[in-house]
Amino acid sequence: MIADVLSETTERMTKTVESAKEDFSTVRSGRANPQLFQKVPVDYYGTPTPLGQLASMQxxxxxxxxxxxxxxxxxxxxxKALVAAQNLGATVGNDGEIIRVTLPELTEERRREFVKIVRGKGEDARVALRNIRRKAKDDLDALKGEVGDDEIARAEKELEQITKTHVDQVDDALKRKETELLEV
Known part of the structure; x- marks a missing residue:
């Protein structure tokens, strides 16, 4: 039972870290990256569809x-969807076959704004990890009558270690993204 709680917690935390890394990749750094546009919603026959499902990007x-x-x-x-997604400040041109999206050079001020955005996303990921830890701790506390206190204490220490590992992964990804953003 304890192993089930810990394995489920590890799985959920790993998904949260992957989601945070994906979120970081949607923030523009100096170089244009097709990942920036993957989730831009396009009104395709009345249904909002991510651009990544409607087009290839190079x-x-x-x-x-x-x-x-x-x-x-x-x-x-x-x-229309790319023009509407002007948080990137891009110039959009259409030649009838393809669309060219040209991104402007990032200013120092804009880079600092992006760093703040990324830090906010990092903090959201850490909060999500703490919420997962809290739920796991509640699940372990619910097992107190069925399992010995020593086993619960050991499981809680292991839970803290799992949480620390995943928080460190988010922090490392955040540092890499900040460095990438501030690089000229």
């Missing part, structure tokens, strides 16, 4: 992304 240059729709009829909708 970056031939450091600050340019080329979006090639799988369905040419969705070209206008994709272009």
């Amino acid at each position: 970056n031939p240059e450091a600050r340019m992304i080329i979006v090639t729709p799988y369905d040419k009829s969705a070209l206008k909708d994709i272009e």
Whole structure:
């Protein structure tokens, strides 16, 4: 029973860390990255659909992304969605076949804004990890009548170690992203 609680907790924490890393990748650094646009919602036949499902994306240059729709009829909708996602400050151009998205050079002020955004996402991930730990601790406390106190104490120490490992992974990913953002 204790092993089940700990394995489920480890699995949930690992998913949270992966989700945090994915969130970090959606914040723009100096180089254009197709990952920035994967989740841009496009109104495709009345349904909001992530751009990654509607088009392929390549970056031939450091600050340019080329979006090639799988369905040419969705070209206008994709272009509209990219123009609407102007938190990136991108210039969007359509030649009838593909869409070229050119990202401007990042200013120092904009880089610092992105660092704040990434730190907020990192803190959200740490809060999620602490919530998972709290639920696991409650589950372990519920087992007190069935299992000995020594086993519960050992499991709680192991839970703290699992939590620390996952928080450290989030912190490492956060530091890497901050370094990437501040790099000119």
